[in-house]
Amino acid sequence: MAAAGPGRAEKVTFDSVETTYHSGTAEDLNQVIDGLDAGTVGWAVSPQVDQPQAAIFRCARPVEANEFKLSFIFLSRIPNAFFREFSISTTADTQPSLQGRWEPLNPVWFYAIGPKILAVGENHLQLAGSARACVVRVDIPGLNRRVTAFRLEVFPAPGGAMPNQGTVGCSVSGDFGLTEFRVEASNLASTNVALACPVKSSHPVGYLRPEALTDGRLTTFASPMDPRLGGEFFFEIDLRSIRTLDHLVLKNRVDGMVPDMLSQVRLALYEAPPVAEIEPTWQAYWRGDGSYPEPGCADVIRAHDGTGVFRGRYLRISSDSPHYGCPQIAEVEAYESLAIGQFTIHADGRELALGKTVTVPTGAHALSFDVALPESLQLSGLQVRRRLYGDGHHEDWRMAEGGGLADWPCPPPGTYEFQAQVRHTDGEWNECTFLLPVIVLPALWQRPSVQIAAAVALIGAGFWSIRYLVRYRLAQRVADLERCNALHKERTRIARDMHDVVGSRLTQLTVMHDIFAAEHALPAAAVRSLARLKKVAREGVAALDGVVWAVNPNNDTLANLADYLCHCANEYLTPLDIECWQDVPTDWPDQPVGAQARHQLLLAFQEALQNVAKHAAATVVTLTLRHEGPDFVVRLDDNGRGLPDNLSGARKDGLVNMRARLAGIGGACTISPRDSGGATVEMRMPL
Amino acid sequence: MTTATPSIRIALVEDDRHFANTLRCFFQLAETVNCAVVFPTAEDALREVPSLAPEVLLVDINLPQMSGVELVARLKVTCPAVLCVILTMYEETALIFDALKAGACGYLLKRTPPQEIVAAIQQVRAGGSPMSPQIARHVVSFFHTSRANDSGLEILTEREREVLALLSKGFMYKRIADQLHISLDTVRFHLRKIYEKLQVHSRAEATMKYHGRQVEE
Numbered sequence: 001m002a003a004a005g006p007g008r009a010e011k012v013t014f015d016s017v018e019t020t021y022h023s024g025t026a027e028d029l030n031q032v033i034d035g036l037d038a039g040t041v042g043w044a045v046s047p048q049v050d051q052p053q054a055a056i057f058r059c060a061r062p063v064e065a066n067e068f069k070l071s072f073i074f075l076s077r078i079p080n081a082f083f084r085e086f087s088i089s090t091t092a093d094t095q096p097s098l099q100g101r102w103e104p105l106n107p108v109w110f111y112a113i114g115p116k117i118l119a120v121g122e123n124h125l126q127l128a129g130s131a132r133a134c135v136v137r138v139d140i141p142g143l144n145r146r147v148t149a150f151r152l153e154v155f156p157a158p159g160g161a162m163p164n165q166g167t168v169g170c171s172v173s174g175d176f177g178l179t180e181f182r183v184e185a186s187n188l189a190s191t192n193v194a195l196a197c198p199v200k201s202s203h204p205v206g207y208l209r210p211e212a213l214t215d216g217r218l219t220t221f222a223s224p225m226d227p228r229l230g231g232e233f234f235f236e237i238d239l240r241s242i243r244t245l246d247h248l249v250l251k252n253r254v255d256g257m258v259p260d261m262l263s264q265v266r267l268a269l270y271e272a273p274p275v276a277e278i279e280p281t282w283q284a285y286w287r288g289d290g291s292y293p294e295p296g297c298a299d300v301i302r303a304h305d306g307t308g309v310f311r312g313r314y315l316r317i318s319s320d321s322p323h324y325g326c327p328q329i330a331e332v333e334a335y336e337s338l339a340i341g342q343f344t345i346h347a348d349g350r351e352l353a354l355g356k357t358v359t360v361p362t363g364a365h366a367l368s369f370d371v372a373l374p375e376s377l378q379l380s381g382l383q384v385r386r387r388l389y390g391d392g393h394h395e396d397w398r399m400a401e402g403g404g405l406a407d408w409p410c411p412p413p414g415t416y417e418f419q420a421q422v423r424h425t426d427g428e429w430n431e432c433t434f435l436l437p438v439i440v441l442p443a444l445w446q447r448p449s450v451q452i453a454a455a456v457a458l459i460g461a462g463f464w465s466i467r468y469l470v471r472y473r474l475a476q477r478v479a480d481l482e483r484c485n486a487l488h489k490e491r492t493r494i495a496r497d498m499h500d501v502v503g504s505r506l507t508q509l510t511v512m513h514d515i516f517a518a519e520h521a522l523p524a525a526a527v528r529s530l531a532r533l534k535k536v537a538r539e540g541v542a543a544l545d546g547v548v549w550a551v552n553p554n555n556d557t558l559a560n561l562a563d564y565l566c567h568c569a570n571e572y573l574t575p576l577d578i579e580c581w582q583d584v585p586t587d588w589p590d591q592p593v594g595a596q597a598r599h600q601l602l603l604a605f606q607e608a609l610q611n612v613a614k615h616a617a618a619t620v621v622t623l624t625l626r627h628e629g630p631d632f633v634v635r636l637d638d639n640g641r642g643l644p645d646n647l648s649g650a651r652k653d654g655l656v657n658m659r660a661r662l663a664g665i666g667g668a669c670t671i672s673p674r675d676s677g678g679a680t681v682e683m684r685m686p687l
Numbered sequence: 688m689t690t691a692t693p694s695i696r697i698a699l700v701e702d703d704r705h706f707a708n709t710l711r712c713f714f715q716l717a718e719t720v721n722c723a724v725v726f727p728t729a730e731d732a733l734r735e736v737p738s739l740a741p742e743v744l745l746v747d748i749n750l751p752q753m754s755g756v757e758l759v760a761r762l763k764v765t766c767p768a769v770l771c772v773i774l775t776m777y778e779e780t781a782l783i784f785d786a787l788k789a790g791a792c793g794y795l796l797k798r799t800p801p802q803e804i805v806a807a808i809q810q811v812r813a814g815g816s817p818m819s820p821q822i823a824r825h826v827v828s829f830f831h832t833s834r835a836n837d838s839g840l841e842i843l844t845e846r847e848r849e850v851l852a853l854l855s856k857g858f859m860y861k862r863i864a865d866q867l868h869i870s871l872d873t874v875r876f877h878l879r880k881i882y883e884k885l886q887v888h889s890r891a892e893a894t895m896k897y898h899g900r901q902v903e904e
Contacts, residue, residue, distance in 0.1 A: 496749070499776040499777065500703060500749075500776065503776055503797075503798070504703050504705070504706045504776065504797070505705070506798075507706065507776075507797050507798045508705055508706050508709045510798070510800065510801075511709045511710060511712075511713050511801045512709060514713060514716075514800070514801050514802065515709070515712055515713050515716060518716045519716065538798070538800075541798045542798070545778070545798065549778065552777075552779075554779065555779070559780075559781075560779070560780065560781070562821075563778070563780040563781075563821040564778060564780075566819075566820055566821045566857070567778045567780075567819065567821060569857075570819065570820065570857065574859075579857070579858070579859060579862070580820075580857045581856055581857045581858065582820050582855070582856055582857035583856065584820075584824060584855075586824045586825075586827045586828040586831065586855070587828055587832075623857070
């Protein structure tokens with residue numbers, strides 16, 4: 001029984017046959033390789049039946065196989081006209097000849113219809129018994145090596161009609177009649193790389209040869225001949241090249257006899273021919289508990305069952321079992337780690353670019369995955385299973401034979417893994433899974449990146465808008481402030497310049513008047529004129545002071561306004577010998593008063609002072625300043641002669657002016673007589 | 688313009704050379720006041736005043752670099768005997784009050800008639816301290832809100848407070864003297880004392896502000 005999977009058997013054609021001796025015609029001999037089982041003539045060696053004879057069969061073209069199935073057909077109608085003892089060799093010589101290099105091969109399996117068949121000695125088989133017709137089947141390992149010709153050797157053996165003389169055939173004459181030789185080259189469809197690999201043993205084996213372990217047959221098995229060797233004995237399988245393995249399989253003999261002889265197995269893989277000092281690349285102790293695989297069952301051993309790298313060329317197998325004759329093994333199989341070869345992915349018939357990941361464009365309906373197995377795995381019937389896996393998409397594996405297309409409806413947007421696994425011919429899935437990340441893109445608006453980008457953009461836009469607005473407003477405010485500040489500075493500068501330049505000169509003028517008056521003996525008229533000049537200059541200084549005070553932004557407060565009004569009243573009235581009593585709070589709210597308002601109020605106030613000075617004939621003026629609700633109130637009470645019934649002339653004009661000035665700043669001005677005499681001028685300025 | 692009293696040695700700190708020379712010219716005519724030097728900057732004054740030792744120093748507030756207020760404060764330390772009078776173009780009460788707190792014992796506006804300036808210098812020399820009602824109110828307000836002494840105005844004597852109260856009502860020195868039945872000189876004496884207490888208190892408050900990190904101006 002071969003490893004799982006159908007095989008391919010191919011008839012080997014021969015174009016010539018050469019023998020050491022042939023008793024018939026060349027035509028007869030050619031009938032042996034004519035490919036037809038019918039026919040009664042063939043190769044015979046009578047009378048040289050007491051000598052070893054050989055025949056070589058040259059192949060029409062070189063053949064390779066992991067096994068050759070040889071058929072020997074004896075239909076000469078002569079009873080028992082079959083070989084007594086024979087062996088089979090092959091050659092890879094380009095010009096195969098009887099004298100060429102031949103390699104004897106151990107039959108891994110044989111069967112005979114008619115006589116009994118048994119193996120004797122090195123590579124030899126013997127036929128015994130009697131039969132009118134005979135068909136012998138012998139399977140020899142092909143070792144996947146090039147074979148250009150097969151050699152059949154026949155040896156004289158005793159036991160025939162001539163008791164004292166060994167003969168090559170079993171017929172009465174000691175001859176044989178091989179009417180047909182047929183070979184089928186069998187390539188078992190198997191991923192088992194150990195199949196038909198050379199096997200040797202540390203010590204002789206009993207029953208069959210060590211190659212029984214790799215002959216693909218469970219019916220054959222091998223075990224040490226000396227049952228007491230224990231762990232000393234080992235089989236060594238040459239996998240013919242260093243291979244990275246997926247799994248190993250150990251199989252017990254199928255007849256159920258002494259199954260416990262496959263237990264406590266030590267397995268070791270070596271990359272180089274194992275000698276004492278070489279450490280294995282991988283080793284395992286299998287079924288150390290003394291259990292054993294049931295007949296017909298396979299023990300699958302994977303990398304993780306042992307330690308090291310699951311790779312090597314030489315596989316040594318021994319056993320620590322205390323039972324005699326261990327290990328007894330029917331078959332050892334080794335399966336290489338398989339990789340998917342070519343791979344393509346189509347979305348709606350369009351091939352997608354393959355990178356480390358595959359990106360499926362938006363809106364694809366169907367995906368198809370095309371898996372091509374590497375050439376070495378072009379075995380018919382090899383199964384590959386695939387699935388798309390991930391993002392909650394737990395899909396069952398889909399089976400497919402070999403490569404080819406597999407279609408999927410395109411899954412929802414997400415990240416998946418396309419997984420593919422090759423199934424070994426023993427039915428085990430290759431542990432190493434082919435993985436390909438697949439990203440199914442969502443529609444543009446579904447993509448988180450786009451959504452995030454949109455959100456970010458939105459927030460950004462909002463932010464920038466707000467920032468812009470804030471900045472704009474801030475800029476405006478800064479500009480306002482700068483304007484204010486600049487204005488403030490400018491006003492201060494103007495005030496200072498006016499004071500320092502104009503005021504100072506005017507003041508200087510008034511002082512100079514006194515100097516002139518003192519220095520020179522002037523006529524009285526000149527002194528009077530100078531005095532008028534001095535008066536005008538003084539008024540000019542006072543007027544300038546008022547303007548400059550109003551312009552100076554440092555005075556834009558209620559407290560300063562109050563101070564200045566008091567100062568003006570004092571300065572104006574005191575020289576006139578009018579006392580200026582003051583009813584003024586010591587503290588004022590921090591209330592700004594604009595320059596325009598201050599100046600208008602100041603002018604109105606000075607007008608009122610003039611009125612009092614000129615018309616009231618008062619000796620005391622009481623200045624009352626108040627902050628009443630929204631208004632700043634200025635009241636001048638004099639102790640003069642009061643108001644006439646009808647205001648007229650300059651006084652009326654003055655009142656008109658005062659009212660006009662206060663109206664201009666939203667205020668009011670009233671003049672009323674006091675009960676105790678005199679008059680009250682009240683000016684209200686809204687703040 | 689009496690000639691009976693010896694002339695008062697003064698110096699002027701004024702960056703307006705024309706105005707300074709004109710005023711100095713007037714002082715020479717007046718003879719009661721002897722203006723020896725005009726310093727164009729506070730720095731010059733600060734360097735020269737200790738050796739010059741004028742009796743009265745007229746100080747402009749707005750000077751090119753160091754202000755008149757700061758000059759007064761510094762001279763109060765180096766030459767406490769020099770009487771500083773602020774001579775300013777501006778009727779800026781707050782600024783003037785700062786100068787008074789710094790140690791000035793009076794202030795005059797430049798546009799004040801020069802005879803009055805001379806009179807004021809004489810008054811100051813005689814121990815007086817000219818104070819306007821506005822300044823009086825600032826003083827009242829200062830002592831009222833002062834943190835240097837929890838008793839506030841109590842740092843001032845009863846009489847000082849009475850003088851201040853009357854002055855802040857705009858009463859003239861004469862009326863105050865009459866009302867309080869004291870002499871005019873006593874009124875002036877009280878005002879000088881008030882100025883001194885203002886200065887001492889200002890320094891104390893400044894120190895407290897420094898140590899106590901008071902935010903209040």
